[in-house]
Amino acid sequence: MASVEELKRICSQVRRDIVRMVHAPASGHPGGSLGCTEYFVSLYFEIMKTNTAFTMDGIGEDLFFLSNGHISPVWYSTLAHRGFFDVKELATFRKLNTRLQGHPTTHEHLPGIRVASGSLGQGMSVALGAAISKKLNKDNSLVYTLHGDGELQEGQIWEALLFAAHHKIDNIISTCDYNGQQIDGPTDKVMSLGDLDAKIRAFGWDVLHIAYGNNVEQVIAGLNEAKGRTGKGKPVFIIMKTVMGAGVDFMAGTHKWHGNAPNDTQLAQALGQLEETLGDY
Amino acid sequence: MALSDYTVQNEVDTRSGFGAGILALGRENSNVVALCADLVGSLKLDEFIKEFPDRFVQCGISEANMIGVAAGLTIGGKIPFATSFANFVTGRVYDQVRQSVAYSGKNVKIAASHAGLTLGEDGATHQILEDIGLMQMLPGMVVINPCDFNQTKAATIAAGRYEGPVYLRFGRPKWPNFTSADKPFEIGKAIVMNEGKDVSIFATGHLVWKAIQAAKLLEAEGISVELINIHTIKPLDSETVIRSVSKTRCAIVCEEHNYIGGLGSTVATLLGRECPTPLELVAVNDSFGESGTPDQLLAKYKLDTPDVVAAAKKVIARKK
Numbered sequence: 001m002a003s004v005e006e007l008k009r010i011c012s013q014v015r016r017d018i019v020r021m022v023h024a025p026a027s028g029h030p031g032g033s034l035g036c037t038e039y040f041v042s043l044y045f046e047i048m049k050t051n052t053a054f055t056m057d058g059i060g061e062d063l064f065f066l067s068n069g070h071i072s073p074v075w076y077s078t079l080a081h082r083g084f085f086d087v088k089e090l091a092t093f094r095k096l097n098t099r100l101q102g103h104p105t106t107h108e109h110l111p112g113i114r115v116a117s118g119s120l121g122q123g124m125s126v127a128l129g130a131a132i133s134k135k136l137n138k139d140n141s142l143v144y145t146l147h148g149d150g151e152l153q154e155g156q157i158w159e160a161l162l163f164a165a166h167h168k169i170d171n172i173i174s175t176c177d178y179n180g181q182q183i184d185g186p187t188d189k190v191m192s193l194g195d196l197d198a199k200i201r202a203f204g205w206d207v208l209h210i211a212y213g214n215n216v217e218q219v220i221a222g223l224n225e226a227k228g229r230t231g232k233g234k235p236v237f238i239i240m241k242t243v244m245g246a247g248v249d250f251m252a253g254t255h256k257w258h259g260n261a262p263n264d265t266q267l268a269q270a271l272g273q274l275e276e277t278l279g280d281y
Numbered sequence: 282m283a284l285s286d287y288t289v290q291n292e293v294d295t296r297s298g299f300g301a302g303i304l305a306l307g308r309e310n311s312n313v314v315a316l317c318a319d320l321v322g323s324l325k326l327d328e329f330i331k332e333f334p335d336r337f338v339q340c341g342i343s344e345a346n347m348i349g350v351a352a353g354l355t356i357g358g359k360i361p362f363a364t365s366f367a368n369f370v371t372g373r374v375y376d377q378v379r380q381s382v383a384y385s386g387k388n389v390k391i392a393a394s395h396a397g398l399t400l401g402e403d404g405a406t407h408q409i410l411e412d413i414g415l416m417q418m419l420p421g422m423v424v425i426n427p428c429d430f431n432q433t434k435a436a437t438i439a440a441g442r443y444e445g446p447v448y449l450r451f452g453r454p455k456w457p458n459f460t461s462a463d464k465p466f467e468i469g470k471a472i473v474m475n476e477g478k479d480v481s482i483f484a485t486g487h488l489v490w491k492a493i494q495a496a497k498l499l500e501a502e503g504i505s506v507e508l509i510n511i512h513t514i515k516p517l518d519s520e521t522v523i524r525s526v527s528k529t530r531c532a533i534v535c536e537e538h539n540y541i542g543g544l545g546s547t548v549a550t551l552l553g554r555e556c557p558t559p560l561e562l563v564a565v566n567d568s569f570g571e572s573g574t575p576d577q578l579l580a581k582y583k584l585d586t587p588d589v590v591a592a593a594k595k596v597i598a599r600k601k
Binding site: 122 | 314335336338340341343345346347348349350351352353354355356357358359361376377379380381384385386387
């Protein structure tokens with residue numbers, strides 16, 4: 001168990017990694033990655049029961065599935081700092097022959113990854129399968145997923161929501177990164193989700209909120225609250241408000257940094273706002 | 282074996298062979314799980330569900346979710362069979378099969394009934410003729426199209442024992458059951474059903490029976506036919522194909538599929554690369570199907586016994 005101060009220090013380093021990782025190949029998705037840093041760090045350093053000696057089956061461990069695979073930089077950095085692989089490998093992100101593909105994959109056998117994601121909308125279904133597998137194996141650990149809010153426009157998500165409630169799959173906690181932005185602009189302008197809370201509730205899930213997902217204390221409290229609601233016959237959904245690009249002032253709150261890499265000047269500017277706490281890779 | 286050894290034991294649908302196969306597999310391995318998208322009766326899963334109710338996952342009419350759930354079930358060691366009509370577990374969910382199953386290397390078995398024209402009266406919306414192509418283009422995907430009840434049962438058991446993604450294709454209509462019930466099924470190993478020297482006939486699925494009928498007619502005319510059942514389209518038994526055409530120097534391929542992307546395309550690619558050989562294809566000529574009885578459709582789309590005979594004669598003429 002790390003202290004909140006320690007978690008914040010890890011977050012700062014993960015944010016430095018994110019901007020450096022996308023800068024090097026001049027490619028990647030910094031916005032959503034920066035916005036979900038507190039979520040990832042809290043999950044891997046505080047909430048989940050994980051084993052860095054990775055096995056695909058993860059028997060007795062909590063499992064995490066990233067459905068919006070494009071925010072791979074934050075996941076890779078978190079996994080590396082948690083000890084799944086050497087942080088030096090972050091330098092290979094999106095480069096030829098890397099295990100750190102642009103979007104996560106099992107194909108390169110990177111520890112921590114259990115399914116490929118990138119084509120949106122598929123991760124919840126896969127996680128539900130893993131959750132059923134846990135029930136069949138009488139394994140009472142939990143399954144976590146993360147989704148973008150724009151991703152919820154995919155129909156398969158709603159198939160999965162229906163399925164999970166019908167089968168009372170109550171060992172899953174799905175979180176929506178509700179930053180209100182997607183590639184083409186604000187989600188409300190591209191394809192509004194309307195009253196998301198009411199919709200998910202109407203599908204039969206237990207819904208809770210994290211009012212500000214860029215605050216470690218709030219994220220931990222929200223995830224712990226969600227854990228307490230598992231095992232009660234309903235799947236659990238968290239609507240987590242975040243700021244896309246959080247932590248770097250000129251990237252924050254806009255869709256413009258969804259999938260763009262900073263240039264040299266912008267990188268220096270961003271790094272100037274992020275303390276190097278654990279040492280750069 | 283000679284052609285005369287292949288006689289009809291009974292007429293039964295290949296999907297019942299799947300039902301019998303997954304039941305046997307379920308008894309053999311407690312990790313086997315069946316999934317279905319509201320077509321339990323069509324997929325002949327009733328007995329499996331009755332015996333293993335906890336190992337059946339009803340997915341409702343949500344095939345995309347079903348493929349993802351199947352991929353997830355492998356995490357924890359389950360062996361999921363995701364089942365529906367061939368159209369709905371391939372074309373409708375191609376991206377899900379591609380990313381969550383094939384690219385992710387998951388041990389998922391996609392069991393697809395009602396493939397091809399012989400689905401019959403429901404018409405072209407349901408008669409997929411492109412599924413073999415779609416599935417065999419996916420790296421690492423094994424593609425199997427057994428020919429009768431006995432072979433479908435054996436193929437189902439073999440697919441369950443194999444580690445890796447498998448596409449298993451079978452059909453709706455009652456069909457002659459003519460292979461031996463105790464014949465071992467080896468994925469990727471073609472079966473030489475009759476040795477001959479004038480023409481090679483490579484057939485898969487329902488059309489193996491049509492090819493047997495045609496071969497009998499051809500032999501009655503003094504034409505020596507090498508008939509090979511290619512139940513596994515990928516990986517193709519290249520060695521057996523090449524050995525056969527090295528002897529006969531001409532070949533036809535028979536399948537209930539579009540000629541583009543199916544077994545015919547695969548054999549053509551192999552022969553073009555390794556030993557250019559005259560080749561004719563008994564397959565659907567790049568069109569959709571339509572409503573009709575299986576027999577009417579096979580006749581109209583030129584997949585019937587006379588079409589196999591004609592193709593064989595045509596290709597023999599081409600080698601001279």
